[in-house]
Amino acid sequence: AQTVTQSQPEMSVQEAETVTLSCTYDTSENNYYLFWYKQPPSRQMILVIRQEAYKQQNATENRFSVNFQKAAKSFSLKISDSQLGDTAMYFCAFIPYSGAGSYQLTFGKGTKLSVIP
């Protein structure tokens, strides 16, 4: 079984500053994917960024980047130049690689991020 832990229930950041959200996970799998999802008040889960465990290079998507440390089972999200629209719950999630067809995501409990004007 996999577990995902987010140790920061809430965080805040000034607009235009940088913030890092932490995530650790536990698994016996060697091949897997890690994700950060954003859930704004509209409730819809939106994929922010994805990391494939077999890739050593950290994923980046515009202002969002990750620090993936496979040996430490750590997967943090860095948001640069924070914007008011980044205010949301952020969930770290894990899925083992099983070929096509499995979308059983394991989520952490989330971090509530507030961007302050």
Add this chain to the structure above:
Amino acid sequence: ETGVTQSPTHLIKTRGQQVTLRCSSQSGHNTVSWYQQALGQGPQFIFQYYREEENGRGNFPPRFSGLQFPNYSSELNVNALELDDSALYLCASSLARQGSTEAFFGQGTRLTVV
């Protein structure tokens, strides 16, 4: 917008009743999964349907059941509702293919059991 729509958006039911939640998948997607998100928690996987067959289930009792239809829309049914079933229920659709991992979520149905 992801193209995944759920109905209704909100629902209030009495303990012991039965409820049906609906999900319309994104066009072209053949896989749907359902999650329960209790207040202040992350979503928990309930089950997944692929081509109308259940092909994965989380730690939920049999009173949680589902259907997937030929057009790939889906229903989540919960019998004998309990107070702890109060939660946001999320549906996610995907296209099952090698290397594909992205699930597109709907906006959820907020179920309150009183």
